[in-house]
Amino acid sequence: MKNAFYAQSGGVTAVINASACGVIETARKHKDKIGKVYAGRNGIIGALTEDLIDTSKESAKSIAALRHTPAGAFGSCRYKLKGLEENKLQYERLIEVFRAHNIGYFFYNGGGDSADTCLKVSQISEKLGYPIIAVHVPKTVDNDLPITDNCPGFGSVAKYVAVSTREATLDVESMAKTSTKVFVLEVMGRHAGWIAAAGALASSKELELPIIILFPEVAFDQVKFIAKVSVAVKKFGYCTVVVSEGVKGPDGKFLSDQGLRDAFGHAQLGGVAPVIAGMIKNELNLKYHWAVADYMQRSARHIASKTDVAQAYATGKAAVEVALQGRNSVMPAIKRISNKPYKWKIEIAELKQVANKEKFMPRNFITADGFGVTEKCRQYLLPLIQGEDYPPYRNGLPQYVRLKNVAAKKKLGEFKL
């Protein structure tokens, strides 16, 4: 009987631990087929350095609490393994660690880069003749993985952005007569505008709000943008701009890269929100406020989407189930069956189809003027933010679990990263 290895990779989300919960609870249900689940401390680094967390030391209650706990309970990392030929040593080390701990299942929970690593692990295992079943568990707030209809992690950040945009816009509406006319909210999305698009959901037929979206997929045109803001403020008295951190000018440079200097000449890495706000001040002389959601948006488990939590858990669960069926080099993907009512199921995608591909907003999801989302996009997004899944509270605060994270005994010598 083989043990399993699970690791979290890249930027964490409000629901990546729900996937971990799905993996571990499902493995525990198959004690006849899977031994221990080891988790990598700080992601794949834990595998390379043989720093394995023995999850069997955690109570059923603690593992269940992962479902409502944000961020990465075992630690995650930004550490991309190089190509097989460039750094064969690292892959060999992984196999060595797996062999030492009798690990036959590799569950890797991450985005596009991690899918690629997962694929490589299954390839090297074949080459070195040590059998490993490698299954990728999808996770990314960026929603940019191909094949899967959406990515666990995205629904919750989308809900956070839609809710926060609605609330802050009502605030601006209240005060616009004598105070702020334009509110700018910066959200994540270096390459794809999915998160910014969610800001548009703040406005609905029952509660119309003027929301302007700036996507990384649309080259920023200052003249058109300023005109758009001006028209909205004339019509409504105010407006909100939701801007992707990755918006670029016609020169292809990030708009946030404005060469800001402080009084001592030090470069300041600003966000894009103050840049947009500054333009509004300079061109229209309107009072503005700006916010940068940063990590708050991707860790906001308190306002997670119930749909997202369910899908994060389901992909973790399915990963173990397909592994037990002997499927290798695959990823559980979310398949949309219908919009109204929203129905979905898990399908199995080949990792070769997933790795190293980014899914951008399709052009027909963005309005002709480039500043909003189409009805088609709205129908895509709305199911993903459905339902609330509140964590339990104690003493006024969400009761998030911190695991014991007991290290398994090392069996090998040190390895230099």
Added chain:
Amino acid sequence: MKNAFYAQSGGVTAVINASACGVIETARKHKDKIGKVYAGRNGIIGALTEDLIDTSKESAKSIAALRHTPAGAFGSCRYKLKGLEENKLQYERLIEVFRAHNIGYFFYNGGGDSADTCLKVSQISEKLGYPIIAVHVPKTVDNDLPITDNCPGFGSVAKYVAVSTREATLDVESMAKTSTKVFVLEVMGRHAGWIAAAGALASSKELELPIIILFPEVAFDQVKFIAKVSVAVKKFGYCTVVVSEGVKGPDGKFLSDQGLRDAFGHAQLGGVAPVIAGMIKNELNLKYHWAVADYMQRSARHIASKTDVAQAYATGKAAVEVALQGRNSVMPAIKRISNKPYKWKIEIAELKQVANKEKFMPRNFITADGFGVTEKCRQYLLPLIQGEDYPPYRNGLPQYVRLKNVAAKKKLGEFKL
């Protein structure tokens, strides 16, 4: 039988509409003593321009929904009436409008400045021989009104900051091995550090997290601050800094005022978060991320404190009840009876004691090093964030009400502001 006038003043909150709900529902229960409740469109400006909203046109259901709707449903404004002698005309106009619409009750929902206006209205009413009962309903996220133990609006922003700080800090903790070591969150508080103090609640005995707080009450000392961050990162591997927008250097200047210039030499009004983050980069060369909560924090009705909602409603209700008892020039204040269990009641404060005074964090609420809160402060803050009071959701989003806001017929000529 007299009508009543109600207006919202200054920055709105997640629960100011709960106070409006308390005022209007209570007035409706006393139809034998109070006629209509008129609301000022955009606050006191609505009174001056005779732009009165007839709240009797709103259904009981809509008024009830105010309890769970953030921001100012009738519009608020930043408009401070000058002294009685400087601008007697404005006060005379108010009385003229009240007389024209048979208004005998003046309910003003705001902070310190508004308490002063409310006091002046009661004084001019006496001088001009037109009887008005003026009652102030406390509201401010800044929590800086005297007499009252705390201010409606504060508990909810405190809960938002505590929850968001906990979530984002868990995010940083997960990734610190290879990524961000220091997360900086900028929160409101130009003069008083109450909101920043709430960030410290993110850490508890069960879930210890390294949180450093920067208060406006403590002159910023860069050397001590950098040392504090360095020690925390050495011990925990990461830390979070919650910084009040109003933090000042030893020279008394706002730290956010760094004379930032873009590539074209335009001044950029940055927040204080990027300034703090830049210091951490320059002095310690640690990877950082920063967020600015701005309007999101004070409009976050989705994570409002149940205690705060109850107190906001109770002060609105009490305002009408004391007015009916003939008490003039007063404010319902919150009196803390006990901490454990938390018990409170409404007492009546004289407006003279409240107007134009700011309540700062007492020195014994701040730790000796100036970077944290004491147990005394924690015991003060914790009761205020107790309980969740979730709004209803429709289609994945909180179902906030937008009122019809029908204008009452004008009876007077125009008035130039």
